[in-house]
Amino acid sequence: MSAINNNCEYISKRLIKITFDGKTYEAYEGDTIASALLRNNIRLVGRSFKYHRPRGIYTCGIEEPNALVQIISEHNEPNTRATIKRVYDGMEITSQNRWPSLRYDFGAINNILSPIFSAGFYYKTFMGPKGFWKNLYEPLIRRSAGLGKPPKNFRSKSTHQYHNTDVVIIGAGLSGLAAAKKFINTKYKVLFIEQDSYLGGVLKNSNKVKTINGLTPQEWISETEELILNSKNITILKNTLVTTYNFTNHLIALEDKFAGKKIDLNKSELTLHKIRTSNTIIANGHIERFISFRNNDLPGVMLASSFEKYIHRYGVVPEKEPVIFTNNSSSLSLLKKLISLGCKPKAYVDSRKKDNIETEIKKILKDKEIPFFSDAEIEGCDGNKKVETITIRQGKSFNKLKSSMLCVSGGYNPDIHLFTQSKGLVKWDKNILSFKPDTPFQKTITLGSTSGNYNFKKLCDEINEKLSIFKTKKVSLDINLNVPNKFSIKELWETKKKNNSNWSKSFIDLHNDVTTKDLKQAITEGFDRIEHLKRYTTNSMGTDQGKISSINSLAIVSKMLKKEISEVGTTTYRPPYAPLSFAAIAGRSTYEFYDPERKTSIHSWHLKNNAVFEDVGQWKRPWYFKASENETMHQAVQRESKMLRENAGILDGSTLGKIEIKGRDALEFMNLMYTNAFSKMKPMTSRYAMMLGEDGMIKDDGIICKISDQHFIATTTSSGAPKVLADMEEYLQTEWPHLQVYLNSITEQFSTFNISGPKTREIMMKVFPDIDFSNDAFPFMTFKNFDYKETKIRIMRASFTGELGYEIYIPPKFGLELWEEIFSCGKEFNLIPYGTETMHLLRAEKGYIVIGQETDGTVTPIDLNYNWMIGKNKKDFIGKRSLSRPDTSREDRKQLVGLSPINKKDIIEEGQHIVELNELPKKISNPIKYLGHVSSGYHSPNLNHSIGLAMIRGGKNLLGQKFFVTATGKTKNIPVEIVNPVFIDPENKRLTS
Amino acid sequence: MILIKCPYCGERDQSEFSNGGEAHVIRPKNPESLSDKDWGEYVFYRNNPKGIFYERWVHSHGCKKWFNAVRNTSTDQILRVYKVNEKRPDLSDFKNTLKSPSGEPLVGSGNFAVKK
């Protein structure tokens, strides 16, 4: 009834301490969590996903469906496979999905309620009424179903590493080692990847192989490893799992740098290897599968080869007297190992007919007087949170045995996950009753049991033949075995149930709690396609991807459908092969490295002056400036807006995109790219311009400065700059390669300040006493270059507020100095800094649009009444033809208008709908006629009431009419009048003053 | 993640490139002379075949050059790359190319990982 230790060279005898659910246990250095728990006779390690059934350790590797734990000492890392994760001194572990404790779990009532949790229950049960999903069902399901808790916030130090190589060998078992041996001291660059911290695979996990070339397996592994290490062309990566096999032989592998060690927070804990290889050799072996029987999930049921691996690899015999249940010849090695350790299995149950069972097995069982049941099966097992009694069926008779462990072998599946990820085709093999690789799609070679070759004697020939495409020497393997070389198996997927109780279940997917009954039910309901059935039942959709059970489910389904298994097909094997931490994927791209922040040269000044920032693309722009600690955003924006129209304000516009367009054909190019006509424009003048898509919709806007016919500077919106430059480049390269034009992004070459307000001219005259700012010398929409101190500046007369305004361009190196100079000069004129929110308010008062606010990719310049911007006499420009499409010339398109509340106290909110009803009905049964939406809504401090810009159907013809705007949380709508969108200074007197 | 061979820089990772849709869709010389239907075809209609496809790519995080590629959309193999001013390769050049990883039909998708 208890575990014993076995001598094992992979485990150090240094004792360490770990805690599991608060209790301290002793373990050996080198143990996994699972081997440590088994050593301490802990069988119950978790509760299942749906029914909260008690679960134990089922396997000894990556395929584990049950033993998922949470590592408290590693930022709460959840869903860690206890069968993989190595322990270290002080490791803190808890079980998952139980409340209040593992032994007394409240959620286990789900098991009693199981009839309502059958296949498709999410789809059927949680259908309505409306709102129940969000408020009741989802929170309930989230609390009761599921696995671990999310990890704590931490800073990952994971790194990414890139490789370019000739050959990758996946798996360092017998086949992988033999293959690697061929590449020793050759011209090929080889990456040799092993998931475990030791090489050897089956050689260290079992005693199936007695000798290789006259050496013990361990001697042969050491010798081979030594040779590989001395060969400069081969790199070994241990503790590394290949998770993904992409197109063009691109592999992703995850290396655990701290396997068996406590994480050092200053070092990279995981390395994600991104590998580009010419050839891939997959030799990652096979995975044992289970058999479905009544309560095949009880703690104490374990795969036979895993039981064997615990003895060899971790030096722990989980139980001295287990029952062995098999349908194939491979379990002989476990039997022999147990006998050699002085243990005696309680019984040996083989589903094969006595005549088909190997003589050696029968002899041992007879000699050691072990109860032997041939042509028999396990009907089921029973017990309280562990296996206590096991029922064997032989013909019509039943035998009940007492044992705490049951070792099961349902045969072996070649591990085809990576091969199918690479898009290779698999084929059903009747001899091994499994799928094996057939036609590769990429340069992929499978070796050994991965390729479906379970014959040790044929391995050497297979390797030499398949690797003959490489210029390497032949290897020789003279293998002596402890087990029969010929693999024999009898088809058995599920045993017949005798007992039927609500608690008794026969599982097909342990991870997701899917029973064989669920499969039957789904088929009855018409889900007879394997991909549909998988989603309906959630079979093999867990994080283990049904590694020990998915082939079983295909076989059971094919029997029910009376089809060949190859006709039923497999579901798609998807990367990753096993779950990997998001920290590994993110690598160093976290926090401030995730997305860079762009700051202007004035940023430090903004910080000092209490700017609140807004993100515009990657830019940090001042949103508004707080005049005092208690000033709200609304107060700040109202103050800034009023002060600017009374005195003057300055905005840091450095983020605006700036593109330089130069070359012989620059004029022709600009005429094609923008709606406006630039031919007659005088040098050193500027113009507000629009760029359309070929569909006629507005893409971007900005001011175009014409220096000459061969030289333009275009400004773009802050976030649109990269896209505008890319679009220009695309047309130049692909449609008009004959045009000689060169483009350059100069956004970061200049700091840009927009200064505007009635007192601007006086401030400018004080800052630049040598420049004539009079209307005659410096009219609206012109620009000039000047020497300023040791640099050059460009000043343009332009405005986005509707007030007299100038834009100053200066190299960023001198930006802050000039900005401070302007402030000291502007002090006597009450110059204020303002942010983007005030800019938006002021431009809305003036009826200027903002790209992405008034426009949304469905708006043409005509919809905005910007017909004056369209160069109608130009033969062509991007989008011109589309402006006369039937759709764009419709009269009832949404068009730009202004909104003014009839009751001046009402607030027009951005995003609200414009309707004909003064009040919304309490219960809405018919759709309400929708006329348009409010695209911008502000309280105007200069008009002292709320204003809005809106896009309304046929808006141009609705001037002076009364409609209603909906309001948040109210059924009563706000009466508004449709007005001209220019609220302030429609005659442009301020602008041109 | 596939490898793409930029005709100017050589083989680079897919993440350095952006796809530009169907190639050889030429902007009409005189858009005004086109009927609404013909103009609509140019602006809105593109082919989306399963199999051999002529498409545009730009080495956006590299030399920023546009080029054309012939890609098998069902296998993601890039069969040819050529500069924009080079002649479009003939479809018959690619008739011996693998139809799809698993020989699935010309239309539709699905799981055909098992060899019959």
Ligand SMILES: [Zn+2]
């Ligand atoms: Zn390039």
